Amino acid sequence: MFRVSNRFWFSFHGWCSLPIWVLFCFICLTGTIAVISHELTWLTNPHARAANPDNLPAKSPAELVAIVEKAHPTADIGQVMVMDPYLVSAVIFSDHDQPTAIAYVNQYSGQIQEINSGLTFIGFMRMLHGWLLFSWQHGYSIGYYLVSAMSLVMLGSLVSGLMIYKQFWKAFSAPKIRTKQGTKTLLADLHRLVGVWSIWFILIISLTGFWYLIQGVIYHTGIEVEPHAPAISGRLLPTTEPRAFPVSLEQALQLAQQRYPNFSPSYIGLPEHNRDSYHLYGSGGEIFFDHYSYQVAVNPWKGEIMQATSPKDMNGIQSIMHIADPLHYGTFGGLWTKIIWFVFGSLLTGMSITGFIIWSLRLVKAKAAVPQPSWKKVEEHC
Structure with a gap:
């Protein structure tokens, strides 16, 4: 029966990450920030906060549209976005002096707190993480395929890592971190420990990322998954x-x-x-x-x-x-699941860095162990 050696799994695990380490790490980092982009917006932009000191009921989207129409009579309103309760609602419109603008309307007080005519932080992080700001042409983006293809790399790293780390389940009950045996040993222990505790998270992110890859192919080929409403006769x-x-x-x-x-x-x-x-x-x-x-x-x-x-x-x-x-x-459970996703996203980003360091140290050691030809030794002593 054919059996794959540990040497193969070590090499496969390393090559899943090393050649594209910078891109993989960047995608992990931007995705981690995108998870809490709404919360970061709330922290950094007071105009995006939906303060409600008088405990007023939220106005309907139709009322918010009427408020913007009254403030901008010539505006052509296109969309309304209702955010989390602690964030203002966004009314998107165009006007003679603003091709595209977003009115931040407090859904409780009815006050227009800001008119944003640029790219928002939330939108920027989603685009940066989703397709690396590559342009969309003919229904597809190269960046979108690059990002979603990372799911295969992540899945390969997960499978190979479990094949290398025998009896990985022991890390749940008896975690091992050796702090007195050098940097390489410490990084390897941290890498394995975080990897074991993140199995569920890596599996979810890689499978959903793989679905995004399939979804991109579906859209690119023009297959209609959800029917559109018919045009009025x-x-x-x-x-x-x-x-x-x-x-x-x-x-x-x-x-x-x-x-x-x-x-x-x-x-x-x-x-x-x-x-x-x-x-x-x-x-x-x-x-x-x-x-x-x-x-x-x-x-x-x-x-x-x-x-x-x-x-x-x-x-x-x-x-x-x-x-x-x-x-x-991680938005299905509100703020608490976002925090969990942010923590494990940060750990995954750290794993990509420690994995690169471990692999680099391994390459340096392997190169030093290779016997040098005699002419090379002569050159080094000249």
Whole structure:
């Protein structure tokens, strides 16, 4: 029976990380920061905080849109994003002097606390981690494939590491850290210990990352996983276009609430043209599904639901698509799971560094052990 030697697993484990160590470490680091990007925004930007000293109820997205329209009468509002309760809501609009702007609206007081016309820290970290800021062309980004392909490297490191570290489960009950046998021994013990305690985390990150790779291929090839709401027929439109849609955003939200009583909006897309719909995305209380798992499209002319989907209506691929993000970023349990993901993300980043150091020391030792030719020895003594 064929048996793979430990020498092979050592080499395989090293080559899974060494050739792309800098990229792998960078992706781990940016992903760790992206997990708490909302919290960092709250800490560093007072205008992003949704203070509510009077315990006021949160205003509806429709009310927030009305507040921005009153402050900017010529604005064309496109989207509304409802963040965590401690963060302001974001109303995205364009105006004659601002091609794209984001109004930070306190959903409790109704005050516009900031107008941001640039890239936000949250968006920057997600793009940096997700596709390394490589541009998207023809439905794909080279950076996206580079990042998602790291899941194979991570999975290979996990499997080879477990094959090298025999009886790894003993590290749970009897962890071993030798501090008096040199730097290499200490780093190796820390590397193994952190690796064993992070098995579950590495497995989740690598599997969800592999799904992102599959998802990128699906999008790139034009396969439609989630059907889009149909465009409104031109025959159903009025002959004279009114100044506003007969069905308001508030009415559309009420229709979504009637369809799904537990519906909580997270992202709202207003109609971009007269044949478009209100696109309402949100959650309904399922812990492992993201904030876009409930989708309702409402006809702004007739007040009819054009399309509605929820986790109960999803097939296997659609369910994975909406479960991957909460598992990858640890958002499914709120702040506490984010902290756990941040801690283990930091440990994973540290593992990539210690692994590189250990492998480098091993290469230096191996090179020193190779006998040098006589002519080389003569040169060194000249």
